Amino acid sequence: MPQESKKELRIIGFLCNWCSYGGADTAGVSRFKQPTDLRIVRVPCSGRVDPLFVVRAFLSGADGVLVSGCHPRDCHYSDGNYYARRRLEMLKRLLPFFGIDDRRFHYTWVSASEGERWQRVVTEFTKVIHGLGPLKIEEGEEIG
Amino acid sequence: MVELKEKISEVFRDTNLVICWREGFDPIHATPHFVREESQIEDSIFNLFCVHNLCVYLPFLKEKAGILVKGCDSRTLIQFLQEGLIRREDVVIIGISCRGIIDVGKLMREVLYEAVTGVSIDGDSIKVKTVSREREFQLTSLLADKCKICRYPNPLIYDHLIGEPVESKVSWDMAYEDIREFEKKPLEDRLSFWTKEIGKCIRCYACRNACPLCICRDRCIAETRDPHFTSQSVELKEKFMFHFIHAVHLAGRCVECGECERACPVGIPVKMMKKKINLEMKELFDYETGINVDDKPPMYTFKAEEEKIKEHEL
Amino acid sequence: MERIGFLKKEKIEEYLQSLSKKGELYVPVDVGRAVKFEKYLTGSSICLDRPPTLPPKSVIYPQSERLFKFKFKKDEGNVDLIEIEEVEDTKKRIIFGARPCDSAGFSVIDNVFIQTDTPDVYYERRRMNSFIAAKACDKPSAGCFCIAVGGGPFDDSGSDALITELEEGYLIEAKTEKGSLFLDWELIEPGDDHLEKKLKKKEESERLLSEYLGELKKIEPLDPKTESFNDENFWKRHLSKCISCGLCTYLCPTCYCFNITDEKKIFEGERIRSWDSCMFFHFTLEASGHNPRPDKFKRFRNRVGHKFMFYPEKYSQLIACCGCGRCIRFCPVSVDIREVVFELQKPRRV
Numbered sequence: 001m002p003q004e005s006k007k008e009l010r011i012i013g014f015l016c017n018w019c020s021y022g023g024a025d026t027a028g029v030s031r032f033k034q035p036t037d038l039r040i041v042r043v044p045c046s047g048r049v050d051p052l053f054v055v056r057a058f059l060s061g062a063d064g065v066l067v068s069g070c071h072p073r074d075c076h077y078s079d080g081n082y083y084a085r086r087r088l089e090m091l092k093r094l095l096p097f098f099g100i101d102d103r104r105f106h107y108t109w110v111s112a113s114e115g116e117r118w119q120r121v122v123t124e125f126t127k128v129i130h131g132l133g134p135l136k137i138e139e140g141e142e143i144g
Numbered sequence: 145m146v147e148l149k150e151k152i153s154e155v156f157r158d159t160n161l162v163i164c165w166r167e168g169f170d171p172i173h174a175t176p177h178f179v180r181e182e183s184q185i186e187d188s189i190f191n192l193f194c195v196h197n198l199c200v201y202l203p204f205l206k207e208k209a210g211i212l213v214k215g216c217d218s219r220t221l222i223q224f225l226q227e228g229l230i231r232r233e234d235v236v237i238i239g240i241s242c243r244g245i246i247d248v249g250k251l252m253r254e255v256l257y258e259a260v261t262g263v264s265i266d267g268d269s270i271k272v273k274t275v276s277r278e279r280e281f282q283l284t285s286l287l288a289d290k291c292k293i294c295r296y297p298n299p300l301i302y303d304h305l306i307g308e309p310v311e312s313k314v315s316w317d318m319a320y321e322d323i324r325e326f327e328k329k330p331l332e333d334r335l336s337f338w339t340k341e342i343g344k345c346i347r348c349y350a351c352r353n354a355c356p357l358c359i360c361r362d363r364c365i366a367e368t369r370d371p372h373f374t375s376q377s378v379e380l381k382e383k384f385m386f387h388f389i390h391a392v393h394l395a396g397r398c399v400e401c402g403e404c405e406r407a408c409p410v411g412i413p414v415k416m417m418k419k420k421i422n423l424e425m426k427e428l429f430d431y432e433t434g435i436n437v438d439d440k441p442p443m444y445t446f447k448a449e450e451e452k453i454k455e456h457e458l
Numbered sequence: 459m460e461r462i463g464f465l466k467k468e469k470i471e472e473y474l475q476s477l478s479k480k481g482e483l484y485v486p487v488d489v490g491r492a493v494k495f496e497k498y499l500t501g502s503s504i505c506l507d508r509p510p511t512l513p514p515k516s517v518i519y520p521q522s523e524r525l526f527k528f529k530f531k532k533d534e535g536n537v538d539l540i541e542i543e544e545v546e547d548t549k550k551r552i553i554f555g556a557r558p559c560d561s562a563g564f565s566v567i568d569n570v571f572i573q574t575d576t577p578d579v580y581y582e583r584r585r586m587n588s589f590i591a592a593k594a595c596d597k598p599s600a601g602c603f604c605i606a607v608g609g610g611p612f613d614d615s616g617s618d619a620l621i622t623e624l625e626e627g628y629l630i631e632a633k634t635e636k637g638s639l640f641l642d643w644e645l646i647e648p649g650d651d652h653l654e655k656k657l658k659k660k661e662e663s664e665r666l667l668s669e670y671l672g673e674l675k676k677i678e679p680l681d682p683k684t685e686s687f688n689d690e691n692f693w694k695r696h697l698s699k700c701i702s703c704g705l706c707t708y709l710c711p712t713c714y715c716f717n718i719t720d721e722k723k724i725f726e727g728e729r730i731r732s733w734d735s736c737m738f739f740h741f742t743l744e745a746s747g748h749n750p751r752p753d754k755f756k757r758f759r760n761r762v763g764h765k766f767m768f769y770p771e772k773y774s775q776l777i778a779c780c781g782c783g784r785c786i787r788f789c790p791v792s793v794d795i796r797e798v799v800f801e802l803q804k805p806r807r808v
Contacts, residue, residue, distance in 0.1 A: 052365075052385075055392070056385065082447070082448065085446070085450065086442060086443060086450070086453070089453045090395050090421060090425075092456070093428075094392070094421060094424070096331065097417065098338050098384075098388075098417075099333070106456060106458060124458040138339060
């Protein structure tokens with residue numbers, strides 16, 4: 001999808017099918033106003049989100065990445081989000097070591113009924129990313 | 145040295161294969177030595193140049209083997225056992241208490257890569273003879289960085305032990321001081337540091353293949369076309385991707401043997417990334433890799449209530 | 459045509475600056491724990507006192523090279539609606555401070571890419587537009603063995619000019635017509651008076667190297683009938699320690715194997731050619747899933763075979779190895795290819 005206005009930044013969201021994707025849907029159906037920077041990738045479970053998906057997104061030009069799954073104890077597959085929590089926390093702490101601001105990456109839990117919460121998460125996260133501006137990983141001088 | 149060969153002979157009678165070291169192409173290079181015949185035992189050595197972590201071969205061996213490990217290497221075995229990568233009954237471990245090894249890369253740089261024809265060690269000094277001259281160094285100045293902050297000079301797991309136990313006075317905080325120091329730099333400096341370092345990468349995958357815990361090897365996602373995780377291009381972002389893959393896949397698994405960094409021909413401080421993750425693992429899960437066979441790597445498990453992971457507010 | 463000139467040591471900075479105006483100049487630079495060829499920028503400190511970690515191969519034969527860009531105008535996969543943008547590369551490139559073995563490496567690659575009925579335009583274009591000045595080696599480095607494979611520390615094959623470092627300055631000898639580029643400067647003084655000193659240095663350097671090599675002084679191409687070559691146990695005995703990384707091939711000035719891939723993003727993409735390594739599992743992996751070289755022993759055997767048997771067979775007994783020793787010096791487990799070839803040539807043990 002082309003960027004419609006120059007002001008828009010690229011934010012990628014990985015949403016679990018059972019809760020957060022439903023939550024985003026609820027927000028949409030209820031006509032809650034949301035910023036349009038977010039591009040959603042639906043995944044079966046937050047446990048499916050390899051931390052490397054997030055890294056790949058950043059390296060492919062994303063300015064922010066959001067992962068959202070079912071609340072702890074609520075996972076459709078009973079413990080997928082528990083694994084996700086450990087991995088994503090590890091990644092959140094690793095990113096700044098490489099010089100990528102950890103505020104660019106956020107993970108949270110939104111259930112299918114929490115349309116309003118979803119609206120808040122998206123709005124605030126987008127605001128944070130706009131505050132940080134585009135992510136620049138500069139190319140070094142290549143031989144050849 | 146007599147003790148070493150005796151121990152190897154003893155183990156060899158039981159296993160028919162012992163992985164140890166012999167002298168390499170010059171006096172400052174040792175090379176892994178697969179003893180499969182009695183006559184090869186004679187060539188085995190242990191000295192300051194025996195830098196390799198021989199455990200790297202174990203998960204792929206389809207036979208019982210004897211193996212020599214230094215203190216740091218022994219943690220690899222424990223990690224293997226935690227992850228079920230080897231069976232305890234398939235290895236006979238000869239542990240060596242170690243006072244540190246030499247950073248051969250550093251030594252080569254010191255003598256400007258001149259061909260070395262002789263080496264003699266006398267107490268704390270080492271004399272290196274190259275084709276054009278002789279130079280003397282303090283041993284401590286050539287010691288590998290990992291040895292200066294070694295907390296496990298004695299093997300943590302072994303069947304036979306060689307050498308007197310060595311005491312280490314290094315604390316956890318001392319071992320991770322470099323990481324804390326690095327993290328004090330501003331974000332932009334950290335990014336430009338890695339841009340410069342990772343920019344040197346030629347993706348020869350020596351760091352990956354020298355890593356005993358990188359067990360995907362031929363199936364590594366850095367190389368497969370499907371999924372297409374990295375492109376063949378040498379752009380910076382692809383190099384970054386590879387190093388992230390390496391670091392993330394070793395989360396809570398890296399035993400800090402430093403083989404990745406030693407293998408790197410262009411001198412990227414690859415181990416730093418892994419040390420950073422280990423530091424977090426300790427903080428989050430009070431877990432240290434390769435210490436206790438019964439531990440479970442933190443990424444292999446979870447708790448319903450995590451004491452240390454708080455919800456992040458926006 | 460041989461021309462000789464002399465450059466005073468203190469003038470080197472000025473000289474490089476002038477050279478860099480004639481084309482893209484590459485010099486060996488210390489990048490921290492490694493020496494690498496980089497574009498010359500004013501103030502770059504050139505590092506000539508040790509052999510570069512990476513050969514200048516990538517300047518002429520880049521690790522990944524765009525062959526063309528493509529764009530699907532409408533629907534993906536419809537070949538009629540594809541736009542192709544070719545790469546035009548006519549840049550002049552100058553390499554200053556390679557080693558004689560590095561230049562010799564280019565000669566090996568030339569045979570494959572240029573001296574054939576169907577030359578590779580990408581390589582040929584870059585090679586023809588490149589000027590190489592090699593710095594002769596005073597002393598052997600760890601693992602060096604150029605004289606064993608027909609080269610030498612003062613060999614000029616593949617180079618346009620040869621530089622000898624003397625006490626007061628650099629003696630520069632143009633070896634080809636292109637080599638004049640390195641001499642046509644006011645900074646260059648006549649050099650004939652220094653020739654004798656150079657010859658002395660050459661003798662000394664060759665003596666040091668052959669003393670260092672001992673019995674490994676001469677390596678012959680392998681006979682295709684070499685018995686141990688097909689003996690699995692031979693490779694197991696010598697290569698069990700190999701960790702099958704690609705360091706040896708990526709650091710090699712003569713390795714030229716490549717892979718071509720299309721890197722596509724939705725409607726557009728590029729076709730790139732990038733280095734590949736016979737030490738990797740994926741190098742020979744077939745679409746069916748079958749892999750004719752599934753283990754490191756077969757892969758290493760191929761590497762030795764290619765360099766010392768198949769290539770010499772095809773190109774009049776020329777060994778596809780320039781003896782720079784990088785694969786030995788930097789191998790994480792110190793595999794010594796000289797030793798392997800030497801053992802192969804020994805009469806078989808009973």
